[in-house]
Amino acid sequence: xxxxxxxxxxxxxxxxxxxxxxxxxxxxxxxxxxxxxxxxxxxxxxxxxxxxxxxxxxxxxxxxxxxxxxxxxxxxxxxxxxxxxxxxxxxxxxxxxxxxxxxxxxxxxxxxxxxxxxxxxxxxxxxxxxxxxxxxxxxxxxxxxxxxxxxxxxxxxxxxxxxxxxxxxxxxxxxxxxxxxxxxxxxxxxxxxxxxxxxxxxxxxxxxxxxxxxxxxxxxxxxxxxxxxxxxxxxxxxxxxxxxxxxxxxxxxxxxxxxxxxxxxxxxxxxxxxxxxxxxxxxxxxxxxxxxxxxxxxxxxxxxxxxxxxxxxxxxxxxxxxxxxxxxxxxxxxxxxxxxxxxxxxxxxxxxxxxxxxxxxxxxxxxxxxxxxxxxxxxxxxxxxxxxxxxxxxxxxxxxxxxxxxxxxxxxxxxxxxxxxxxxxxxxxxxxxxxxxxxxxxxxxxxxxxxxxxxxxxxxxxxxxxxxxxxxxxxxxxxxxxxxxxxxxxxxxxxxxxxxxxxxxxxxxxxxxxxxxxxxxxxxxxxxxxxxxxxxxxxxxxxxxxxxxxxxxxxxxxxxxxxxxxxxxxxxxxxxxxx
Amino acid sequence: xxxxxxxxxxxxxxxxxxxxxxxxxxxxxxxxxxxxxxxxxxxxxxxxxxxxxxxxxxxxxxxxxxxxxxxxxxxxxxxxxxxxxxxxxxxxxxxxxxxxxxxxxxxxxxxxxxxxxxxxxxxxxxxxxxxxxxxxxxxxxxxxxxxxxxxxxxxxxxxxxxxxxxxxxxxxxxxxxxxxxxxxxxxxxxxxxxxxxxxxxxxxxxxxxxxxxxxxxxxxxxxxxxxxxxxxxxxx
Numbered sequence: 063x064x065x066x067x068x069x070x071x072x073x074x075x076x077x078x079x080x081x082x083x084x085x086x087x088x089x090x091x092x093x094x095x096x097x098x099x100x101x102x103x104x105x106x107x108x109x110x111x112x113x114x115x116x117x118x119x120x121x122x123x124x125x126x127x128x129x130x131x132x133x134x135x136x137x138x139x140x141x142x143x144x145x146x147x148x149x150x151x152x153x154x155x156x157x158x159x160x161x162x163x164x165x166x167x168x169x170x171x172x173x174x175x176x177x178x179x180x181x182x183x184x185x186x187x188x189x190x191x192x193x194x195x196x197x198x199x200x201x202x203x204x205x206x207x208x209x210x211x212x213x214x215x216x217x218x219x220x221x222x223x224x225x226x227x228x229x230x231x232x233x234x235x236x237x238x239x240x241x242x243x244x245x246x247x248x249x250x251x252x253x254x255x256x257x258x259x260x261x262x263x264x265x266x267x268x269x270x271x272x273x274x275x276x277x278x279x280x281x282x283x284x285x286x287x288x289x290x291x292x293x294x295x296x297x298x299x300x301x302x303x304x305x306x307x308x309x310x311x312x313x314x315x316x317x318x319x320x321x322x323x324x325x326x327x328x329x330x331x332x333x334x335x336x337x338x339x340x341x342x343x344x345x346x347x348x349x350x351x352x353x354x355x356x357x358x359x360x361x362x363x364x365x366x367x368x369x370x371x372x373x374x375x376x377x378x379x380x381x382x383x384x385x386x387x388x389x390x391x392x393x394x395x396x397x398x399x400x401x402x403x404x405x406x407x408x409x410x411x412x413x414x415x416x417x418x419x420x421x422x423x424x425x426x427x428x429x430x431x432x433x434x435x436x437x438x439x440x441x442x443x444x445x446x447x448x449x450x451x452x453x454x455x456x457x458x459x460x461x462x463x464x465x466x467x468x469x470x471x472x473x474x475x476x477x478x479x480x481x482x483x484x485x486x487x488x489x490x491x492x493x494x495x496x497x498x499x500x501x502x503x504x505x506x507x508x509x510x511x512x513x514x515x516x517x518x519x520x521x522x523x524x525x526x527x528x529x530x531x532x533x534x535x536x537x538x539x540x541x542x543x544x545x546x547x548x549x550x551x552x553x554x555x556x557x558x559x560x561x562x563x564x565x566x567x568x569x570x571x572x573x574x575x576x577x578x579x580x581x582x583x584x585x586x587x588x589x590x591x592x593x594x595x596x597x598x599x600x601x602x603x604x605x606x607x608x609x610x611x612x613x614x615x616x617x618x619x620x621x622x623x624x625x626x627x628x629x630x631x632x633x634x635x636x637x638x639x640x641x
Numbered sequence: 642x643x644x645x646x647x648x649x650x651x652x653x654x655x656x657x658x659x660x661x662x663x664x665x666x667x668x669x670x671x672x673x674x675x676x677x678x679x680x681x682x683x684x685x686x687x688x689x690x691x692x693x694x695x696x697x698x699x700x701x702x703x704x705x706x707x708x709x710x711x712x713x714x715x716x717x718x719x720x721x722x723x724x725x726x727x728x729x730x731x732x733x734x735x736x737x738x739x740x741x742x743x744x745x746x747x748x749x750x751x752x753x754x755x756x757x758x759x760x761x762x763x764x765x766x767x768x769x770x771x772x773x774x775x776x777x778x779x780x781x782x783x784x785x786x787x788x789x790x791x792x793x794x795x796x797x798x799x800x801x802x803x804x805x806x807x808x809x810x811x812x813x814x815x816x817x818x819x820x821x822x823x824x825x826x827x828x829x830x831x832x833x834x835x836x837x838x839x840x841x842x843x844x845x846x847x848x849x850x851x852x853x854x855x856x857x858x859x860x861x862x863x864x865x866x867x868x869x870x871x872x873x874x875x876x877x
Contacts, residue, residue, distance in 0.1 A: 113675075150707035155700060233707035280712035 139228045140249060141262070142269040143242055145276045146311075146486050151242050152256065152321075155231050158211045158224040160202040162193060166221030170194045173219050177202060180213045205229055232321040237279055240334045241272070241313055241433070241484070244321035253332070255484060258434040271486035273309035278302050281598035282312040285591035286567055290316055293572035293587050299335035299463045300567040302595065305471040305555060308480030308490065310431075311563070313337075313464070337435040340460040341568070344535035345399045345517075345584075346470070346553050347456030352396055353473050353505050354419040355407045357497040363392045363504065363623050367410075369402040375448050380405050380455075383534075391623040396508045397516035399532065401455045408454025416450050422496055423469035423479060425461055431482045437462050456533055466553060467566040474509065474529070474555045474564065477502040507616045510558040514617060515626070520589040521554060526596050527608030529561075530554025532584035537571070547571050552588035556596050557608045558616070563599060567591045 143152040167173055174190035181203050192200050204227070206214070211224060230245045232238075243254020249264070251257035259270055286298045302312040315335040319327030333339070356363075366389045373380040382400050395403030408416055420426075428436040440460040442449040452458040464482060472479040477497040481490050497505075509529030512518045517532040533551045536543040551568035555561040572587040574580040599605070708714075 150703055153700060153704050153707075155704060156697060231704050233704050234711050235713070237711065237713065276712060280716075284716070 141267050144269050144271045145274045149276050150233050151238050153231050154228050156226050157229045158206045159204040159227050160206050162200050162202050163198055163221045164193050164195050167193045176217050180210050235320050236318045239318045239321050240315045244324045258432050273483050273486050275311045277602050279312040281595050283314045285594040289569050289591045295569045296571040298569045301336055301467050303467050303471055303564045305475040305561045305564050309483050334435045336463045338437045340437050340462055341549050342457050342460050342535045343466050344456040344533035346531045346533035346551055348404045349531045351408050351454035353497050354411045354416055357501040358415050359411055367403040367406040369400045393620050393623045397511050399517050404455040405451040408450045413450045429464045432484050463568050467564050470553050471564045472496045473505050474561045506558050510616050511620050517585045518589050521593040523593050525607030527557040528554050528596055529558030534583040548582050550584040550587040552584050552592045554592050559612045565592050565595050
């Protein structure tokens with residue numbers, strides 16, 4: 063203000079032509095003053111802003127932010143993968159990689175010799191040659207442990223340096239290989255959860271929790287590996303599912319691979335049998351056709367089906383593996399796993415009803431699951447009446463093991479179809495009702511009967527109360543069923559009165575041995591591993607032993623409909639050779 | 642002109658130097674505060690960097706822990722140690738015990754299920770291990786008269802329990818009771834303390850090694866874990 067006043071006071075003393083020049087100068091001065099005031103004001107405001115609100119504008123870690131734990135959080139790149147209990151399945155670690163600049167290397171042979179002492183696995187002569195090359199950059203060793211890095215630094219040679227690299231690490235090795243999958247060199251997921259959740263894992267370092275439980279997974283893998291070894295099988299697939307929530311607790315495909323060493327894995331090892339392999343599931347399908355009959359047509363267990371002679375339709379002849387050659391009730395057909403009886407059931411249900419029933423169980427499309435490996439079932443098209451007959455006992459339609467265990471869960475859990483979950487904490491909004499509670503209970507009793515008196519007798523361990531259905535199919539290779547190439551499966555639930563888990567084990571091309579009297583059928587091959595898994599789970603989960611009274615109630619209910627032959631009579635050691 | 646002189650005189654008034662000095666002092670004060678803030682920020686950054694390094698070390702150790710406790714390895718170790726006679730397999734892994742008399746009511750049975758340690762029975766049958774006295778006393782105090790009469794061995798107790806059982810509670814049985822006063826001795830065992838697992842040299846060749854930090858951490862000694870952290874290059 064003093065400036066303006068001074069100007070005004072000075073101006074009053076000059077008039078005329080000179081006065082107008084002074085006027086002009088004064089105007090310019092004012093304009094300049096305003097411009098400077100604005101510019102300096104702006105700068106001042108900016109300085110104040112930076113000082114007061116930007117916390118002194120010190121450079122900060124981009125990766126730091128105050129979370130709930132009020133601590134710094136490490137940005138690690140790709141997120142970890144955990145099991146349902148927080149056990150690490152996949153993590154990203156910073157590792158060091160040693161490189162050399164040959165131009166700075168003074169005495170290549172000596173350097174190579176000393177490096178060989180630190181890394182015994184490297185080729186000394188090759189390295190010495192590389193160290194004398196004209197290139198400015200060569201990798202000496204990737205993924206160096208901190209100890210070896212310290213040892214290299216201790217050598218003190220110029221021209222050797224480290225670069226920090228992110229490396230995916232799978233501490234569980236083969237155990238969860240097909241579920242977790244693996245990543246490529248650029249850090250993108252190529253299989254399993256690593257692939258289906260690739261975007262999420264890349265964007266945030268928040269860990270991804272799966273529904274898998276490594277203890278269950280190990281129990282299942284151990285049991286399956288035992289069966290594969292014992293019966294010299296080509297492979298196996300299996301899964302454990304929580305029948306109420308649809309959570310996958312374990313899923314194993316054998317042979318498997320070590321995701322740490324993916325280059326060593328063969329295509330057969332990498333193939334995911336439980337999600338990508340489609341197989342005719344054989345007699346395990348009888349659970350579905352029987353459920354269709356009881357729920358959609360006639361709920362009485364006493365209805366009879368003539369299995370006295372084989373059925374001939376067109377080029378097919380449907381025979382029984384374990385022929386009873388008589389008229390049988392529903393529990394008898396189920397227990398003896400009669401193909402003829404079940405085909406008659408399918409006939410009674412009818413093509414449209416059976417077809418829509420199986421489709422409602424999800425056998426018409428890939429399993430809805432957040433894993434990138436998906437396979438659509440092979441459904442006959444057109445669906446003829448003969449298809450109805452064969453599919454009712456599990457031939458003519460191929461599904462993945464995950465399809466089977468999901469549909470089986472719906473049959474035993476009270477009749478609602480769960481979606482399968484792999485990411486922890488997911489819940490179904492709605493679940494379609496497939497069969498009534500009452501039918502589901504009937505089915506559980508029938509499944510229990512298979513274990514107490516039928517083909518699944520090797521799973522009849524006291525206190526476990528397993529209910530399940532065996533299934534043995536000949537492999538269909540180029541349209542022909544090959545007699546000695548079998549797929550033996552057992553799908554089971556426990557405890558049969560109040561199911562919690564469903565377990566499936568399916569063994570690919572088992573070979574009978576002395577112990578199994580040459581049999582490679584499901585009763586011998588797939589049932590014992592399921593029983594092992596069930597016992598392991600019961601120990602892990604501290605589950606109480608099943609009440610024998612419930613078992614007796616089921617038995618007495620079923621016995622009204624059953625005429626036992628000598629082999630299956632109570633007390634007789636049943637040879638579980640059936641299909 | 643008079644006005645200007647007057648105003649000049651005003652500028653040179655005795656307050657002016659004082660104001661100037663005050664401004665300088667304030668500037669020095671602000672400078673000091675700024676500097677101390679900068680120093681503190683540097684310290685915060687240093688601490689943050691340290692936290693990051695510790696987290697990095699934790700990640701490595703987490704991975705190592707997951708690798709060393711993977712089920713397959715634990716199973717192999719159990720098999721190995723069991724064959725050595727270093728760690729005899731417990732005779733009873735899971736026992737079922739009748740709820741004790743005072744716990745027979747529904748609510749007490751539930752309470753027992755929540756605190757299984759209350760009704761634990763310990764005794765691996767085929768070992769030379771003397772059953773710790775404390776455990777014996779515990780069982781006797783809690784058990785029914787029938788069980789009380791029986792010697793405290795897992796097998797008969799289990800049979801009696803199963804016979805009596807109406808609502809049974811599965812209980813994990815500790816092979817070595819933590820309350821034992823006399824130290825447990827196994828034949829052939831070199832030395833076993835709870836936090837220092839000694840490997841027999843015979844088996845060192847078979848020991849599965851972690852690929853990342855195998856040489857660093859001699860599981861699970863705390864001191865070497867520390868050393869691993871310091872040796873890690875990100876920790877400076």
